[in-house]
Amino acid sequence: xxxxxxxxxxxxxxxxxxxxxxxxxxxxxxxxxxxxxxxxxxxxxxxxxxxxxxxxxxxxxxxxxxxxxxxxxxxxxxxxxxxxxxxxxxxxxxxxxxxxxxxxxxxxxxxxxxxxxxxxxxxxxxxxxxxxxxxxxxxxxxxxxxxxxxxxxxxxxxxxxxxxxxxxxxxxxxxxxxxxxxxxxxxxxxxxxxxxxxxxxxxxxxxxxxxxxxxxxxxxxxxxxxxxxxxxxxxxxxxxxxxxxxxxxxxxxxxxxxxxxxxxxxxxxxxxxxxxxxxxxxxxxxxxxxxxxxxxxxxxxxxxxxxxxxxxxxxxxxxxxxxxxxxxxxxxxxxxxxxxxxxxxxxxx
Amino acid sequence: xxxxxxxxxxxxxxxxxxxxxxxxxxxxxxxxxxxxxxxxxxxxxxxxxxxxxxxxxxxxxxxxxxxxxxxxxxxxxxxxxxxxxxx
Numbered sequence: 001x002x003x004x005x006x007x008x009x010x011x012x013x014x015x016x017x018x019x020x021x022x023x024x025x026x027x028x029x030x031x032x033x034x035x036x037x038x039x040x041x042x043x044x045x046x047x048x049x050x051x052x053x054x055x056x057x058x059x060x061x062x063x064x065x066x067x068x069x070x071x072x073x074x075x076x077x078x079x080x081x082x083x084x085x086x087x088x089x090x091x092x093x094x095x096x097x098x099x100x101x102x103x104x105x106x107x108x109x110x111x112x113x114x115x116x117x118x119x120x121x122x123x124x125x126x127x128x129x130x131x132x133x134x135x136x137x138x139x140x141x142x143x144x145x146x147x148x149x150x151x152x153x154x155x156x157x158x159x160x161x162x163x164x165x166x167x168x169x170x171x172x173x174x175x176x177x178x179x180x181x182x183x184x185x186x187x188x189x190x191x192x193x194x195x196x197x198x199x200x201x202x203x204x205x206x207x208x209x210x211x212x213x214x215x216x217x218x219x220x221x222x223x224x225x226x227x228x229x230x231x232x233x234x235x236x237x238x239x240x241x242x243x244x245x246x247x248x249x250x251x252x253x254x255x256x257x258x259x260x261x262x263x264x265x266x267x268x269x270x271x272x273x274x275x276x277x278x279x280x281x282x283x284x285x286x287x288x289x290x291x292x293x294x295x296x297x298x299x300x301x302x303x304x305x306x307x308x309x310x311x312x313x314x315x316x317x318x319x320x321x322x323x324x325x326x327x328x329x330x331x332x333x334x335x336x337x338x339x340x341x342x343x344x345x346x347x348x349x
Numbered sequence: 350x351x352x353x354x355x356x357x358x359x360x361x362x363x364x365x366x367x368x369x370x371x372x373x374x375x376x377x378x379x380x381x382x383x384x385x386x387x388x389x390x391x392x393x394x395x396x397x398x399x400x401x402x403x404x405x406x407x408x409x410x411x412x413x414x415x416x417x418x419x420x421x422x423x424x425x426x427x428x429x430x431x432x433x434x435x436x
Binding site: 045046049050097100101102103104105 | 366367368369370389390391393394396397400403404
């Protein structure tokens with residue numbers, strides 16, 4: 001047992017917060033998929049204007065899960081870049097003002113653990129509070145942390161989240177590194193692209209998790225992380241993961257894949273598809289979320305809603321329909337910048 | 350710089366430094382209190398304003414009592430810059 005997921009909330013480039021509608025695709029602008037942010041009426045003006053975008057989104061997504069005055073036994077966040085825009089401002093101030101008279105705003109908002117801290121302040125929560133920053137596996141590591149805590153304390157509830165934002169500096173650097181497309185690429189043409197890079201994205205996804213099955217919408221039954229840039233090694237590891245973690249007689253009903261239109265990464269996704277039989281349904285999500293280090297948290301939000309029967313898979317996500325009849329077991333596979341891979345097995349609760 | 354021009358520049362800088370994105374310079378009256386019932390700024394903002402005065406005008410405010418007299422409204426800030434500004 002890993003943990004049961006009881007509530008989930010997501011602020012993303014799609015209409016995933018408030019009145020949820022994932023059928024209508026919101027497309028990228030200049031190769032970027034910006035999050036659709038709500039008005040955040042629960043934050044007071046002074047707090048809101050100081051928050052970095054990632055803190056706003058993270059705390060904003062967490063609030064509905066804490067609305068019943070719930071106080072989780074821990075707040076565990078995965079983020080790579082966090083408030084990178086504010087971080088950049090702070091570093092520029094150091095140079096611009098010759099290390100003199102630096103203000104606290106950008107420094108506070110530019111550190112990764114600001115998101116979990118802000119949520120703790122809002123929730124008046126002095127329990128376990130940790131932020132994982134392991135690049136493309138930050139969310140998976142946060143989930144593993146939550147799983148270990150649930151294993152020790154099954155009755156406890158934890159807030160688990162994945163958050164990252166688009167920052168001008170990182171976008172420029174990652175584009176130079178070939179991770180974002182240099183030529184214009186429409187969202188609906190992403191998977192036909194044969195060049196390097198993807199669309200840039202951002203978002204915040206929050207879950208409340210525990211060892212209690214009652215009332216859960218989904219179960220995360222297994223998770224693994226792989227560090228390798230060798231397709232054969234990754235394929236073997238995923239194959240072993242499935243055979244070890246999927247109960248005998250069960251099959252993967254849906255592969256939710258992080259395929260992202262980057263020709264350099266495609267062989268990994270192709271290898272994962274080859275492990276499954278040719279009737280297994282395949283759906284993709286990066287045309288919705290864009291590429292960002294904790295995009296797998298967006299995939300987990302989708303998987304929870306699909307196995308929980310809350311949302312149907314929209315047509316624009318489906319790569320192969322296969323013999324999809326019921327959704328009981330979903331494999332989420334995502335890779336970030338070739339070397340980091342994460343697999344999550346999501347089941348009906 | 351004329352005092353009227355200085356006040357307009359200050360309003361732009363206050364909005365920029367404090368990220369008051371829902372305001373324009375025209376929304377800030379010269380005699381509108383910066384704290385409390387006026388713009389509703391708080392203690393963290395006062396720190397940002399002190400840094401603004403130092404960075405942009407070379408004005409040092411080291412005595413908290415002096416700061417309370419300077420950071421009242423745009424009028425008092427502009428007058429203090431006129432008297433003590435070094436840029």
